[in-house]
Amino acid sequence: MPLDIETPMTPKGDQPKAIAQLVNGINNGYKHQTLLGVTGSGKTLTMSYVIDKIKKPTLIIGPNKTLVAQLFGEFKTLFPSAAVCYYVSFYDYYQPEAYLPSKDLYIEKDVDINREIERLRHTALEALATRDDVIVCASVSCIYGTGPPDVYRSRRIALKVGDSLDRQDLMLELVKNQYERNDVILDRKTFRVRGDSIDIFPLYSDYVYRIEFFGDEIERLTSRHSVTGEMMKEYEAMSIYPGTQYLANDAFFESALEDIKIELDMRLAEFEKDGKVVERHRLRQKTLYDLELLRETGGCSGIENYSRHFDRRKPGERPFALLDHFPEDFLFIIDESHLTIPQLRGMYGGDYSRKKNLIEHGFRLPSAFDNRPFRFEETEKYMHNVVFTSATPRNYEYDVSEQIVEQIIRPTGLVDPKIDVRGTDGQITDLVSEINQRVSKGERVLVTTITKKSAEMLSDYLLEMNIKSVYLHHEVDTLDRIEILRELRVGKYDVVVGINLLREGLDLPEVALVAILDADKEGFLRSKGSLIQLMGRASRNVHGSVILYADNLTGSMKEAITENNRRRRIQQEYNEKHGIKPTTIRKEIRSIVETLMQIEPKEEERIAVPDDLTSQDILYVIDDLKEKMAEAAGALDFEKAALYRDKIKELEKMVETR
DSSP states (O other): OOOOOSSSOOOOOHHHHHHHHHHHHHHHOOOOOEEEEOTTSOOOHHHHHHHHHHHOEEEOSSHHHHHHHHHHHHHHHTTSSEEEEEEEOEEEEEEEOOEEEGGGGEEOOOEEHHHHHHHHHHHHHHHHHHHHSEEEEEOGGSSOOOOOOHHHHHOOOEETOOOBHHHHHHHHHHHHTTTOSSOOOOTTTEEEEETEEEEETTOOOOOOEEEEEETTTTEEEEETTTTTTTTEEESEEEOOOOSSSSOOOGGGHHHHHHHHHHHHHHHHHHHHHTHHHHHHHHHHHHHHHHHHHHHHOOOOGGGGGGHHHHHHTTOOOBBGGGGGGSTTTTTEEETTTHHHHHHHHHHHHHHHHHHHHHHHTTTOGGGGGGSOOOEEEEEEEETTSEEEESSSHHHHHHOOOOOEEESSSSSTOOOOOOOEEETTTTTTHHHHHHHHHHHHHHHHHEEOOSSSHHHHHHHHHHHTTTTEEEEEEETTTTTHHHHHHHHHHHTTTEEEEGGGGTTTOOOOOOEEEEEEETTHHHHOGGHHHHHHHHTTTTTSTTEEEEEEEEEEHHHHHHHHHHHHHHHHHHHHHHHHTOOOOOOOOOOOOHHHHHHHHOOOOOHHHTTOOOTOOOHHHHHHHHHHHHHHHHHHHHHHHHHHHHHHHHHHHHHHHHHHHH
């Protein structure tokens, strides 16, 4: 299906000009372009119309999970018929394997995987393998290694009604593709066998796929509701994709193990020559144990460190990543590029320094270096059609771009906020007074501090002053961060106190005041670009204003205020010339978490059971609902557990009366 935008919003202000310039640039073969769009000028809508006109699969990279989730929600709304996907790190907690030589301390890898985000990542891979109308919103983790896309796609299981297929062969293929058989509880990445049918619950799907056999012939293919078993759709053909993105080619498995053994022997000889007895013993013991596990089970802890051998890559050769799943001429958008590009640059160096200690001290083979993120120059090779978007581009964007497109005039006529510089003496008392004025008008406030501790302390103080406040920093869980910002919009909170998480791309039109504490503390958080971004949070509201609490006027403050006032002057002149009266942006408030989870607001609707089920089918549904009830109770969600309990009782009565 084509990538067609579906929205009543039409380009306004500087948007039509920006769209035309960017589309012409791509058609003229420009590899690099920059959209310099002020906060609130509608860069997302501009890029959506560019996607609509270019009609190519699109990858959008953002600097953090919160912003990527917001982009996902917006593009999902603008392209409801397309495959809009969310691809970020699936770790809620990640402690990488490391060794600290100064303390002789080895730290094992420890992770907590978010299964819902893992599902969303696989949804992106499956969409790229089967569709052209794909938009993937990703974090910088998308440049980290995955399995080869050709292996992932070649391992799909193609099914067609009327085909002859041995059920044992199908089950064996499912196991090879990292599915587990579970005839009691059907969860994602599992399958079950019941009579002449096999139910498969892929990781990337919301539905269970049922394959019904007549002998060795596929008689029927259907998708089913994961709880009720209700049939959703019938198919003539379908494909089941692997349960993991990290797959080895079976044809090379044994030779890969042999290569690991050869590398081990060479490394042991090096340690012996250098007199490193402890390191030699450590490496030999660990690697031989891993090899034994690989031969017996097909996997081991830290298997990704041997990925170069399984992928048949040469030493130093880049790994495969999400970018390899796209066609060569895909549209590449790097959002908030002034932040995202430095992250893309820095990932390789941090990974290398950690691995170096592990390898030098005998915890890993040198090939572990090749389980890594891309170097920046490797990412650049994918920039055939790249657009950088930012209100404050850095030198890199200016240097490489064939075209800089400015988007200063907002569709709503809103102008950049007024700036007020105030001293720090009595700043908290002054801030409380300003907050109360905004709250009395139903408006919201963002307050930024320098440290996490000061954010927490200020939030607690505001609560003591009967102000609905909450703090936001990097230790707040990803999905919780997203929901906090939604709750700010709906009025559960009037103030959010944060650090740098409140800067780039957050779309909060209810915010009328941004207060910046310690504005004169020169550094990353108070640079010219950071201050402009922070000020921009107040530019979506007609009453938007900014207070800088500072005792000195730093160079960064002067430059940021000058640029803000330049844009404000251009916007005011445009409004006067065209008779435009600025209006606050009105935007639907919806739960991004619900969008990500793809759940309906009412739980009752999810557990509705069709009336035409047989008694045996109802018993199967009851088993599933009991498992769901136990999960909900275990998560202390007793309201949801009660809904399942009531439905179970209703179904049990239904069976008794038949």
